[in-house]
Amino acid sequence: MLQKLAGIYNVSKGTLSVHDIDSASEMMQLLFALEDYGVVRLNEVYGEFVLRLDASCMPEPETSLQMLQQWSEKGKQLASGKISKEEYDHWRYCSCERQMNKKIHATLLSRSCEKQSA
Numbered sequence: 001m002l003q004k005l006a007g008i009y010n011v012s013k014g015t016l017s018v019h020d021i022d023s024a025s026e027m028m029q030l031l032f033a034l035e036d037y038g039v040v041r042l043n044e045v046y047g048e049f050v051l052r053l054d055a056s057c058m059p060e061p062e063t064s065l066q067m068l069q070q071w072s073e074k075g076k077q078l079a080s081g082k083i084s085k086e087e088y089d090h091w092r093y094c095s096c097e098r099q100m101n102k103k104i105h106a107t108l109l110s111r112s113c114e115k116q117s118a
Helices: 002-009 025-038 059-079 087-118
Strands: 039-044 047-055
Touching: 002 059, 025 059
Parallel strands: none
Antiparallel strands: 039 047
16 A cells, blocks of 8 residues: 555655654654664764764665665755755655666676676
8 A cells, every 4th residue: 555655756765654753752763663673873972962873783784875875965955945845745755765776786887787797
């Protein structure tokens, strides 16, 4: 059902299954789950709380790292005014997964070609 709805709205299935975070308790439960997987760790730096992400513990570590790098770049573009909030949201909800799938496919294809030529 989620896949069909995602197709109708032209978004990724993951966009439609985002956790509801309506309270501090629900937010903490999500963070605790990420901590259990080793993905996130809480640190205190100069009196501020900082969440440290470890891409190597995420599903598909290489892909996760690429997605984090792309997120960082899009955030910088938003902050500098190079893209609008609407463009940023479109990337987050519609383009991110498709772009990463294309990039991963191209990387795998090039690796396959390299192996065949060796």
